[in-house]
Amino acid sequence: MSLLQLADVSVSIGQVALLDRISLSVGKGEILGLVGESGSGKSLTALAAMGLLPLIGGRITGGAVAFDGQDMAAMTEVQRRSLRGRRIGFVSQNPMTALDPVTRIGAQIDVVSRLHLGLTRAQARARTVDLLTQLRIPEAATVAEAWPHQLSGGMKQRIVIAMALAGDPDLIIADEPTTALDVTVQAQIIQILGALVRERGLALLLITHDMGVVAQLCDRVAVLYAGRLAEEGPTAPIFAAPGHPYTRALIGCIPTEGMAKGALQGIPGTVPGALAFPSGCRFHPRCPQAQALCRAEAPQGNPACHFPGGADV
Amino acid sequence: MNFPVMKAFRHPIPALSALWLVLVILAAILADLSPYDYDIQALSEAYRSPSAAHWLGTDEFGRDLLTRLIHGARTSLSVSVTAIAISVACGMALGAAAAWFGGWFDRAVTVTVDLTWSFPEILIALILVAIIGPGTTGTMVAIAVAYLAQFTRLTRAQILTLKGETFIEAARSLGAGNTHILTRHLLPNALAPVLVSAMLATGDAIILEATLGFFGLGAQPPVPSWGGMMSAGSALIFKAPWIIIFPGLMVAVTVVAINLAGDALVASLDIKAKLRGPI
Numbered sequence: 337m338s339l340l341q342l343a344d345v346s347v348s349i350g351q352v353a354l355l356d357r358i359s360l361s362v363g364k365g366e367i368l369g370l371v372g373e374s375g376s377g378k379s380l381t382a383l384a385a386m387g388l389l390p391l392i393g394g395r396i397t398g399g400a401v402a403f404d405g406q407d408m409a410a411m412t413e414v415q416r417r418s419l420r421g422r423r424i425g426f427v428s429q430n431p432m433t434a435l436d437p438v439t440r441i442g443a444q445i446d447v448v449s450r451l452h453l454g455l456t457r458a459q460a461r462a463r464t465v466d467l468l469t470q471l472r473i474p475e476a477a478t479v480a481e482a483w484p485h486q487l488s489g490g491m492k493q494r495i496v497i498a499m500a501l502a503g504d505p506d507l508i509i510a511d512e513p514t515t516a517l518d519v520t521v522q523a524q525i526i527q528i529l530g531a532l533v534r535e536r537g538l539a540l541l542l543i544t545h546d547m548g549v550v551a552q553l554c555d556r557v558a559v560l561y562a563g564r565l566a567e568e569g570p571t572a573p574i575f576a577a578p579g580h581p582y583t584r585a586l587i588g589c590i591p592t593e594g595m596a597k598g599a600l601q602g603i604p605g606t607v608p609g610a611l612a613f614p615s616g617c618r619f620h621p622r623c624p625q626a627q628a629l630c631r632a633e634a635p636q637g638n639p640a641c642h643f644p645g646g647a648d649v
Numbered sequence: 650m651n652f653p654v655m656k657a658f659r660h661p662i663p664a665l666s667a668l669w670l671v672l673v674i675l676a677a678i679l680a681d682l683s684p685y686d687y688d689i690q691a692l693s694e695a696y697r698s699p700s701a702a703h704w705l706g707t708d709e710f711g712r713d714l715l716t717r718l719i720h721g722a723r724t725s726l727s728v729s730v731t732a733i734a735i736s737v738a739c740g741m742a743l744g745a746a747a748a749w750f751g752g753w754f755d756r757a758v759t760v761t762v763d764l765t766w767s768f769p770e771i772l773i774a775l776i777l778v779a780i781i782g783p784g785t786t787g788t789m790v791a792i793a794v795a796y797l798a799q800f801t802r803l804t805r806a807q808i809l810t811l812k813g814e815t816f817i818e819a820a821r822s823l824g825a826g827n828t829h830i831l832t833r834h835l836l837p838n839a840l841a842p843v844l845v846s847a848m849l850a851t852g853d854a855i856i857l858e859a860t861l862g863f864f865g866l867g868a869q870p871p872v873p874s875w876g877g878m879m880s881a882g883s884a885l886i887f888k889a890p891w892i893i894i895f896p897g898l899m900v901a902v903t904v905v906a907i908n909l910a911g912d913a914l915v916a917s918l919d920i921k922a923k924l925r926g927p928i
Contacts, residue, residue: 386822421824428822433815438837447833448823499823509822 338363339507339539340385340424344399347377347384349392352610354380355563357399360541362507367533367540369554369571371547371586375607377563378543379429382509385541386424387416404506422452425500427510431492431517435484441495442480448502467498471528490521497528507539508532514549526553547590551575559583562608562618567639579639582619617642656917663913666906673903677723685713687720688871696889706891708881714892717873718899724874725900728785728867729854732792737847739793740800745836747801748808749827758805762798770795774857775866783866791861792854803846807839845915852907859900875900 338361347355355377362368370378383389385401387408401408403419411419420426428434436444445467446460455463461480468476471494484492493513500508510529514522530553533540542554550557550571558568559582567580578584588601605622608614614621617640620630625643635642658664694711697703705714747758765773777791811817812835820830855875861867862876863883870877875896882893 388818388822391818391821417824417826419824420822424822426819426822428815428819430815434819436816436820436834436838438841439833447825447829451829452824496819499819503823 339404340541341402342381342385342399343402345381345384345396345401346398347380347389347394348397349394353397353563354394354610355384358384358560358563358565359399360558360565360568362539362541364506364539365533365537366556367530367542367554369550369557370541370543370560371545371550371557372560372566373545373603373607375562375609376560378545378560379511381560382426382511382541382543385509386420386426387411388420418452421448421503421505423503423505423507425503425505425508427493427496427500427508427513429512429515431489431496434496435492437484439484440480441482441484441487445480445495445498445502448499449504452503464498464502467501468494471498472524489517490524493517493521493525494528497525497532501532505538507541509541509543511543512545513542514544514546522549529553547586551590559586562613563610564618564634565638565640566619567641569638577645579644580619580641581623581625583639585622658910658913660913663910666909666913669902669906670910673722673899673906674726676719677726680720680723683713683716683719685716687712687717687873696885698889699891705895706889708878708892709885709889714878714895717878718875718895721873721875721878721896722899724785724868724872725855725858725862725876728789728874729792729851729858732789732858733796733847733851733854735789735793736796736850737800737843740797741804741836741839741843743797744801744804744806745808745831745839748805748812749831749835755805758801762801765794766798766802770853770857771860774861775864778861778866783869785868785872788858788861788867792857795857796850796854799846799850800843803843804839807842808835811835811838845911848914849908849911852904852911855900855904855907859896 341361343359344357345355345359346353346357358377358381360368360370360381370381372378380394383392383394384396387401389395396409403424408416435441442461442464445464446457449455449460449463450457464480465476468479473479473491473494479487479491484495487495497513508529513529514525517525526549529540529542532538542549544550554571556569557571557574559566559580561582566582567574567578574583575587578587585601585603589603591600603622608618608621614631616632617623617626617630617635620626623630627642629642633642658667689712691711694703694707695709697707697711699706703713703715705718707713708717743758747755773795774788774791777794778787781787781790817830817834820834858867858874859876859879862874863880865877865880867876868874878896879893882889882896885892
């Protein structure tokens, strides 16, 4: 059974509709990659999943978010708060700013398990040191006494992951956890996340714009474009035969070994802003195979394309 | 505090300033050990210039000037430090509340604060002393209100910036409530700049206290205050110049010391450097 389920969720901020009928689900032991370029609505989807839209003045205008079978909209704010950190852990985008600069590392992790698991100070610290050790941080007890500015980016991201794990959650939502890190550190963090899912049977919603990471790590992938789901399904078949031209274009952006110089492709144009979404299929202005139908009518289904598989261009 | 703070006071000027401040604070605390009584008059000893018996001379009532300066330190420091402490506490609460709640409350606070900001502090203080009445309590409240705007604005600006930081979002996404975020994340992060500014404001507060004392609105005789002593000495500036010179020097040197030590503190607590971290 799926742990987190979004069914036809639409989100608006003010009068601007940003997400249009997004459906996703993540089950235990499963990694779902949510991909798309900047501005396609990935982070907004994460906020919606945690019930944190009011923070940025957004609201759900249609559909429902269910966690472990319970409708989030039907819960009180107190109930939602007790989910966050306890059952849903969040790993934010930029580890450089995700830690409070004036609080020691250990204290920031301790507080999560003290709040959610009711541990005493000593128990919480023991758990923190244990977690840090599991995340392959050397001399965890010493690091717990350090200040955030004394750690490197990769270390900080592990601390942020430790904070997300401290409440012993069932689901981790990671919003571009490797974007701000060096390539070598990225690989370590990805490995750590993958290992966590396998060892603890966690569900992981991994938000990224890196198709390489998705190919390595994710069981399923959901491709988001301009607030709509372009394509969703198991990773291997989608990478083998992408149905949506946008997915195909994203895969074309992955550098591969032995690629000729200059062969790396980009996608021409940019993601349209929410105030000026194109008519019909929102990808059509950038799509190499767009037809008259694409401009007129929004495609339904999965992949959401009038000409899936790219028939003949 | 931690190591960089100590480092700042290794240089001679900050170190000397800090030493002077420690001396003045010790004098204020240990004022009762002073060589003479501050309020016993000995008219036969009046107008003595500095000598071995009276290091800084005596005033028009034959009271030892050093003794009165030491007791004056107690008055000046306790009034200005308490006033600034009250001002910081109220200013932080008000500024944080304004930034946190926003809306009409924020606008009301901002407008009020900007209004009081546009008056000179001495004017606000004079009006308040006129309402409350002269004396140490009146001066204290007057100074506290005069500097309220500064700390309210500073705290409000700090909290507004911090509110958008990722670690606040992260704390919230891990289930932290409003109280926790406000007291454990926002206020501690806003504290350092407010404390530095409070230290510098204490220097200004000493001058304001002395000014009010000079006008006879501060501590009432026979309790000595630096401003009151200058006021008494101003009439005797040609007959016994030391009576006005030494209290004036006390105020000047103490305020300069506070400013120099404060500058060193600002440099050592470079909050931005802390946020950047090693890359």
